[in-house]
Amino acid sequence: MKPQIQALAAEPVIRLEDVQRHFGSVHALKSVSFSLFAGRALALVGESGCGKTTCARIIARLDRASGGKLLFRGQDRTARGTGSEERLYRKDVQMVFQDPFASLNPAFTINHHIARPLQLHGDDKPKAERDDEISKLLESVGLDPAVTRQKFPHELSGGQRQRVNIARALAVSPSVLVADEPTSMLDVSIRKDILDLLARVKRENDLAMLYITHDIATAAHVAEEIVVMFAGQMVEWGHTATVLAAPKHPYTQLLLSAVPDGGRRFVTGGSARFLEQAEKIRALTRPISTAVEQVGDNHYMRALVASN
Ligand SMILES: Nc1ncnc2c1ncn2[C@@H]1O[C@H](COP(=O)(O)OP(=O)(O)O)[C@@H](O)[C@H]1O
Numbered sequence: 001m002k003p004q005i006q007a008l009a010a011e012p013v014i015r016l017e018d019v020q021r022h023f024g025s026v027h028a029l030k031s032v033s034f035s036l037f038a039g040r041a042l043a044l045v046g047e048s049g050c051g052k053t054t055c056a057r058i059i060a061r062l063d064r065a066s067g068g069k070l071l072f073r074g075q076d077r078t079a080r081g082t083g084s085e086e087r088l089y090r091k092d093v094q095m096v097f098q099d100p101f102a103s104l105n106p107a108f109t110i111n112h113h114i115a116r117p118l119q120l121h122g123d124d125k126p127k128a129e130r131d132d133e134i135s136k137l138l139e140s141v142g143l144d145p146a147v148t149r150q151k152f153p154h155e156l157s158g159g160q161r162q163r164v165n166i167a168r169a170l171a172v173s174p175s176v177l178v179a180d181e182p183t184s185m186l187d188v189s190i191r192k193d194i195l196d197l198l199a200r201v202k203r204e205n206d207l208a209m210l211y212i213t214h215d216i217a218t219a220a221h222v223a224e225e226i227v228v229m230f231a232g233q234m235v236e237w238g239h240t241a242t243v244l245a246a247p248k249h250p251y252t253q254l255l256l257s258a259v260p261d262g263g264r265r266f267v268t269g270g271s272a273r274f275l276e277q278a279e280k281i282r283a284l285t286r287p288i289s290t291a292v293e294q295v296g297d298n299h300y301m302r303a304l305v306a307s308n
């Protein structure tokens with residue numbers, strides 16, 4: 001028997017299409033287009049102020065695009081939907097923020113933080129069943145439920161708090177997880193553990209994940225695909241390993257050159273030399289080019305000189 005149609009590429013869970021965002025005269029996003037797929041992560045990488053959080057907030061519907069489209073499972077969700085559509089979307093698309101402390105309420109136990117989304121989004125379950133669910137969620141992020149449940153946020157380390165935030169996001173069985181610089185406020189020694197955890201929960205829950213970082217060295221830990229952003233536009237994107245092995249855009253090359261040898265530290269940028277180089281690249285990429293060059297298999301870059 002002949003297959004009826006050739007294997008279709010998986011449909012994206014989330015798609016941004018030519019998304020723009022202005023804040024007054026600040027053009028935070030110029031034309032951003034990418035897709036998130038189930039069971040895969042995309043790393044959004046670039047220096048502070050390049051527009052990463054704006055992308056995250058638009059995907060999580062905490063902000064609206066000034067132009068372009070937001071698609072969810074092929075449906076245009078750019079415009080505000082009905083109350084129940086918006087609630088369902090917010091359940092499906094969860095976010096983990098940079099500051100693991102600010103997102104937890106100091107007055108409540110960890111148990112409460114996990115129980116609450118289960119109550120809000122789940123059906124009414126007997127207490128024993130709910131307790132069991134809370135324990136499983138805490139275990140799934142590497143926390144001992146017996147020790148952790150009755151603690152308050154201030155009694156946990158930053159890494160443990162971020163684990164709680166991940167468990168809380170998973171409590172509502174989302175299909176999308178947006179992690180905005182989830183390790184940048186954590187101790188360097190535990191960053192890799194949290195990234196490994198994100199990679200595992202992505203796999204186990206078939207999550208479409210957006211992993212945002214200013215640290216290009218960490219992209220490969222979590223993400224199959226990468227988008228490098230510079231000044232509100234995508235400058236290079238594609239398969240993470242390919243882009244990192246043979247970066248073509250000078251900005252990607254600059255980011256990689258700032259990664260210290262041997263992975264001693266997970267940081268980039270900030271130095272005077274880095275900022276000076278970035279300024280040169282800014283001049284090089286102005287005016288904005290709309291031309292995109294394919295430079296390899298699943299590897300693209302924005303042309304350096306405007307095509308018109
Ligand atoms: N609510 C806002 N009002 C005004 N400007 C904003 C707002 N949010 C972001 N911006 C501006 O948009 C640009 C991108 O910001 P952001 O998305 O936070 O970057 P990143 O997360 O990469 O550091 C910056 O120039 C920032 O100052």
Ligand SMILES: [Mg+2]
Nearest residue numbers: 049052053054
């Ligand atoms: Mg940010």
